[in-house]
Amino acid sequence: MTDERIVPVAMPKWGLSMRAGKITGWVVAEGDEVSVGDELADIETDKIAGTLEAAQAGTVRRIVARVGEDVPVSGTIALIAPAGVSDDALDAAAAEARAGIDAGVPDEAAGGPAVETADVGGRKIRYAGAGQDGEVVLLVHGYGGDRNSWLFLQEPLAARHRVYALDLPGHGTSAKDVGDGSVGVLADAVLGVLDSIGAERAHLVGHSLGGAVAVAAAARDPRRIGSLTLIAPSGFGPEINAGYLRGFADAQTRRELKPVVGQLFADESLVTRQVVDDLLAYKRLDGVDEALHTLLGALLLPDSDAQRTDAATAVAALGGTVPVTVVWGRDDRVIPAAQAEAVAGAIRVLVAGAGHMPHMERPAAVQAAIEAAIARAC
Amino acid sequence: MARSITYREALNEALTQEMARDESVIVMGEDNAGGAGAPGEDDAWGGVLGVTKGLYHRFPGRVLDTPISESAFIGAAIGAATAGLRPVAELMFVDFMGVCFDQIYNQAAKFRYMFGGKAVTPVVIRTMYGAGLRAAAQHSQCLYPLFTHIPGLKVVLPATPYDAKGLLTQAIRDNDPVMFFEHKALYDLAGPVPEESYALPFGEANVVREGGDVTIVTLGRMVHTSLEAAERLAADGVQCEVVDLRTTSPLDEDTVLESAEATGRVVVVDEAHPRCSIATDISALVAQKAFGALQAPVEMVTAPHTPVPFSGPLEDLYIPDAQRIVNAVKTVTGWTR
Numbered sequence: 217m218t219d220e221r222i223v224p225v226a227m228p229k230w231g232l233s234m235r236a237g238k239i240t241g242w243v244v245a246e247g248d249e250v251s252v253g254d255e256l257a258d259i260e261t262d263k264i265a266g267t268l269e270a271a272q273a274g275t276v277r278r279i280v281a282r283v284g285e286d287v288p289v290s291g292t293i294a295l296i297a298p299a300g301v302s303d304d305a306l307d308a309a310a311a312e313a314r315a316g317i318d319a320g321v322p323d324e325a326a327g328g329p330a331v332e333t334a335d336v337g338g339r340k341i342r343y344a345g346a347g348q349d350g351e352v353v354l355l356v357h358g359y360g361g362d363r364n365s366w367l368f369l370q371e372p373l374a375a376r377h378r379v380y381a382l383d384l385p386g387h388g389t390s391a392k393d394v395g396d397g398s399v400g401v402l403a404d405a406v407l408g409v410l411d412s413i414g415a416e417r418a419h420l421v422g423h424s425l426g427g428a429v430a431v432a433a434a435a436r437d438p439r440r441i442g443s444l445t446l447i448a449p450s451g452f453g454p455e456i457n458a459g460y461l462r463g464f465a466d467a468q469t470r471r472e473l474k475p476v477v478g479q480l481f482a483d484e485s486l487v488t489r490q491v492v493d494d495l496l497a498y499k500r501l502d503g504v505d506e507a508l509h510t511l512l513g514a515l516l517l518p519d520s521d522a523q524r525t526d527a528a529t530a531v532a533a534l535g536g537t538v539p540v541t542v543v544w545g546r547d548d549r550v551i552p553a554a555q556a557e558a559v560a561g562a563i564r565v566l567v568a569g570a571g572h573m574p575h576m577e578r579p580a581a582v583q584a585a586i587e588a589a590i591a592r593a594c
Numbered sequence: 595m596a597r598s599i600t601y602r603e604a605l606n607e608a609l610t611q612e613m614a615r616d617e618s619v620i621v622m623g624e625d626n627a628g629g630a631g632a633p634g635e636d637d638a639w640g641g642v643l644g645v646t647k648g649l650y651h652r653f654p655g656r657v658l659d660t661p662i663s664e665s666a667f668i669g670a671a672i673g674a675a676t677a678g679l680r681p682v683a684e685l686m687f688v689d690f691m692g693v694c695f696d697q698i699y700n701q702a703a704k705f706r707y708m709f710g711g712k713a714v715t716p717v718v719i720r721t722m723y724g725a726g727l728r729a730a731a732q733h734s735q736c737l738y739p740l741f742t743h744i745p746g747l748k749v750v751l752p753a754t755p756y757d758a759k760g761l762l763t764q765a766i767r768d769n770d771p772v773m774f775f776e777h778k779a780l781y782d783l784a785g786p787v788p789e790e791s792y793a794l795p796f797g798e799a800n801v802v803r804e805g806g807d808v809t810i811v812t813l814g815r816m817v818h819t820s821l822e823a824a825e826r827l828a829a830d831g832v833q834c835e836v837v838d839l840r841t842t843s844p845l846d847e848d849t850v851l852e853s854a855e856a857t858g859r860v861v862v863v864d865e866a867h868p869r870c871s872i873a874t875d876i877s878a879l880v881a882q883k884a885f886g887a888l889q890a891p892v893e894m895v896t897a898p899h900t901p902v903p904f905s906g907p908l909e910d911l912y913i914p915d916a917q918r919i920v921n922a923v924k925t926v927t928g929w930t931r
């Protein structure tokens with residue numbers, strides 16, 4: 217019988233297609249005390265490298281998975297337990313976990329949910345959902361991103377909610393036509409996906425441009441929106457790294473794109489070859505170049521390096537009818553974290569050790585902020 | 595990019611999407627329609643290996659079966675290109691290209707130059723190359739070095755389904771004559787390919803594996819053999835960087851030189867004969883422009899300077915395999931002055 221004070225640390229599921237991960241290095245050792253959010257291990261998948269953070273506090277009593285071996289998603293890689301748990305009990309639990317890893321990755325295809333398509337004003341908008349019960353949460357990515365930007369968050373949030381992520385027009389596998397490139401066109405897609413899901417009420421989480429889009433969607437139909445969580449949103453001040461935006465739109469090669477994408481992160485080593493290759497493959501799809509340049513016109517004032525988007529007025533006009541949380545990485549080099557002050561009436565969460573992508577660099581902190589925002593609204 | 599399709603299907607999709615996008619794109623060659631173009635032939639072959647299957651019915655009048663006269667139909671395709679069409683001509687095996695060399699290297703390759711940039715020749719010549727199918731000396735050669743030698747031709751060798759679709763799309767949209775090489779052994783290789791159209795630029799090599807110890811520069815089918823060797827070497831603690839040239843003309847010198855300078859050790863893997871080949875070309879480039887960074891002489895892994903043998907066991911020995919690449923890598927890592 218397993219001692220229920222033993223908490224297994226599981227191989228995370230980063231993205232709907234992930235079936236196994238490989239530990240490239242342990243940050244902790246047996247005997248270390250960890251707090252929630254502490255880094256445990258560096259993990260690599262065929263898509264991305266990331267750092268697993270502790271979801272529970274305690275003492276790391278056993279490390280099960282070796283560096284370099286493939287571990288199936290949800291396989292136990294370490295055990296956290298208080299000092300009172302006996303070594304025998306831990307050894308038994310570790311042996312069971314070891315057998316799970318040795319059994320290998322199940323053969324059946326990754327059972328991720330099917331990608332759905334909504335027709336919004338003649339545009340095909342793709343989205344994918346995870347989770348069976350609870351509140352509807354819709355994740356809205358930023359400029360140049362796609363629904364996979366949420367790979368560290370969608371599955372964890374889906375433990376308690378029905379979590380959807382969409383590809384905005386011009387992005388991912390959605391239609392590449394962005395019309396006039398206005399935030400309004402993108403907000404249409406968000407509301408269209410909510411219609412397609414059949415959600416009468418939803419919580420919106422928007423990153424960067426997606427933050428301004430979420431605000432615009434909420435302004436159109438505030439009663440439908442349970443809460444807004446804005447991650448480094450655009451539209452709350454004039455200052456923005458226009459060089460980043462133009463550099464991203466204009467980059468044609470891996471060599472040009474890599475340093476640009478590096479500006480998104482506090483830790484540039486997260487920008488692997490695969491990350492750059494995936495972005496380049498997206499940028500080379502027919503219509504994407506035009507879409508990104510059209511959207512630039514909505515993000516920046518003409519002949520200027522200042523933001524054109526205004527989300528601050530819309531948030532103020534909501535007048536607290538929709539609770540707003542704003543999350544910002546302290547080391548954001550795209551939009552300064554100081555603009556969090558301009559989000560009227562919001563709960564503010566500043567995340568250390570993160571740049572413009574806190575949901576990728578410090579997912580546990582962002583998840584906690586989203587869960588708290590949903591809990592407050594219910 | 596979750597969907598997986600074969601190299602053959604990726605080529606077919608590029609042709610289908612470009613023909614739908616641009617009505618000046620036509621397809622011509624031996625058995626490209628199949629059944630001598632008889633209407634209602636749903637089982638038409640679509641080329642000897644089925645790459646053009648389904649196009650004949652979808653694009654009436656734009657898929658032409660030609661007589662077995664390469665010099666005539668390659669010449670016709672080049673002429674049609676100068677007159678405003680974008681023909682994709684299939685010359686079954688590159689081994690037969692000899693009978694239409696004048697049309698290719700003395701006409702198509704020269705028009706833009708000789709007419710002061712006023713003439714363009716947007717023709718694509720698709721062809722199969724490479725050994726491994728027991729097709730012997732006249733149906734198994736590589737020959738891409740011959741075309742790389744000619745200024746005015748672009749030479750493309752996709753190694754993956756993703757590259758096959760993106761490079762063929764670019765080849766069709768390109769205003770210069772493009773020689774498009776498809777390895778027979780790759781048609782059933784499956785891999786992720788976006789459903790939407792996309793074009794991959796020419797002259798951009800792909801670093802398909804990163805590593806700091808040795809650079810393997812390769813192309814076409816040998817990319818996969820090199821990756822197999824790199825995988826084995828990694829087990830011994832040797833990390834190889836594998837560079838897929840993707841196009842030999844234009845050539846991405848920067849990516850080759852940057853990797854060579856970082857590792858100081860270079861192995862070139864080329865399925866063609868060893869003389870005047872891509873292997874010698876890359877070796878010369880590295881020796882001339884990255885000499886100061888080299889820790890060992892450049893090694894070449896190629897086929898021998900013989901015709902492709904008819905005998906199966908000899909053909910297997912003829913094609914460079916992963917073990918020979920492993921040996922070459924060990925030679926450059928173990929080299930001392």
